[in-house]
Amino acid sequence: MIGTSGKRRVDLDALQARFSLRVASRLTEQAGSLPHDLGERLRVAREQAVHRARELRRAEASSTVSVLGSPGGVATLGSSPSAWVRLASLMPLMVLVLGLVLIQHLHDRAEIHAAADVDAALLADDLPPEAYGDPGFVEFLRQPEQ
Amino acid sequence: MANDKELSDFLKSAERRAFKRTAFAVRDDDAALDIVQEAMIRLAEKYADRPLAELPLIFARILSNATMDWFRRQKVRQATMQNFSELESGSDDADFDLLEALETADGGNWDQQGPAERLSREQTLALIEQEVSALPARQREAFLLRYWEELDTAETAVVMGCSEGSVKTHCSRAVHALAKALSAKGLKP
Numbered sequence: 030m031i032g033t034s035g036k037r038r039v040d041l042d043a044l045q046a047r048f049s050l051r052v053a054s055r056l057t058e059q060a061g062s063l064p065h066d067l068g069e070r071l072r073v074a075r076e077q078a079v080h081r082a083r084e085l086r087r088a089e090a091s092s093t094v095s096v097l098g099s100p101g102g103v104a105t106l107g108s109s110p111s112a113w114v115r116l117a118s119l120m121p122l123m124v125l126v127l128g129l130v131l132i133q134h135l136h137d138r139a140e141i142h143a144a145a146d147v148d149a150a151l152l153a154d155d156l157p158p159e160a161y162g163d164p165g166f167v168e169f170l171r172q173p174e175q
Numbered sequence: 176m177a178n179d180k181e182l183s184d185f186l187k188s189a190e191r192r193a194f195k196r197t198a199f200a201v202r203d204d205d206a207a208l209d210i211v212q213e214a215m216i217r218l219a220e221k222y223a224d225r226p227l228a229e230l231p232l233i234f235a236r237i238l239s240n241a242t243m244d245w246f247r248r249q250k251v252r253q254a255t256m257q258n259f260s261e262l263e264s265g266s267d268d269a270d271f272d273l274l275e276a277l278e279t280a281d282g283g284n285w286d287q288q289g290p291a292e293r294l295s296r297e298q299t300l301a302l303i304e305q306e307v308s309a310l311p312a313r314q315r316e317a318f319l320l321r322y323w324e325e326l327d328t329a330e331t332a333v334v335m336g337c338s339e340g341s342v343k344t345h346c347s348r349a350v351h352a353l354a355k356a357l358s359a360k361g362l363k364p
Binding site: 061 | 192204208
């Protein structure tokens with residue numbers, strides 16, 4: 030049961046809300062009669078905002094398409110062509126270094142083969158290798174053939 | 176997600192109220208237009224993908240923030256704070272009967288449409304706007320968000336960055352002040 034003061038409170042709240050809505054409706058009415066230039070400027074502002082939203086949506090859609098549409102879906106190495114140019118300019122140097130390493134390797138193999146041939150000839154000869162350490166035999170070798 | 180047409184329709188429905196609300200606050204039509212435009216662009220850039228139903232609250236909040244940014248830029252924040260302090264000022268209207276004033280106002284017949292009535296009506300609209308404009312900033316903001324933008328108490332509190340209790344207090348004081356001012360001029364809204 031609502032007392033007198035409670036009823037007065039309810040009445041006051043209801044009247045307050047009704048009064049506020051009436052004031053608000055008058056404000057709406059007044060806002061509807063804005064000067065023409067203000068209305069136009071608001072229209073232009075609205076159109077710019079909608080245009081901006083449209084542009085952003087398009088940009089977002091096109092960036093999504095470009096990521097999905099890249100060849101084979103493979104990520105590319107950098108986006109700038111200068112990276113590829115720089116890489117290509119290093120190729121001759123890399124080929125030169127590889128060539129030098131290969132030549133060194135082949136040279137070492139040739140020396141090893143030559144040493145192996147000498148060793149094989151010495152070991153296969155009738156003369157024992159120790160003879161080359163004997164001073165008399167060395168002297169014998171220095172003498173001209175008679 | 177709101178499409179271009181829905182966004183445009185929403186802005187069209189809100190732009191005049193947004194302009195008037197901002198103009199009440201900054202008291203400068205050009206500045207109010209700039210602020211509304213800035214708020215529209217922010218909404219379009221950041222929140223255009225949100226559901227249509229969320230846009231009114233988001234836009235109200237962006238507009239309030241943009242208005243506060245404008246005050247900060249103008250370095251007149253101090254002046255607005257002085258306005259806020261008016262909330263606490265004087266109670267020299269202790270003998271004013273709000274219920275009586277509201278009951279009287281509620282009985283008005285607004286739908287008369289003769290030329291004299293139309294002129295009177297236009298003058299009344301201008302005076303009502305003037306009285307709303309004269310309210311302290313927080314009271315006016317609460318009143319307009321709550322009853323003109325038709326946000327509920329919780330939403331108004333979010334936009335204003337205060338409690339629901341504060342919103343109710345601001346609204347009540349705004350209604351009290353408006354009823355008193357309009358009664359003093361013999362106006363019925």
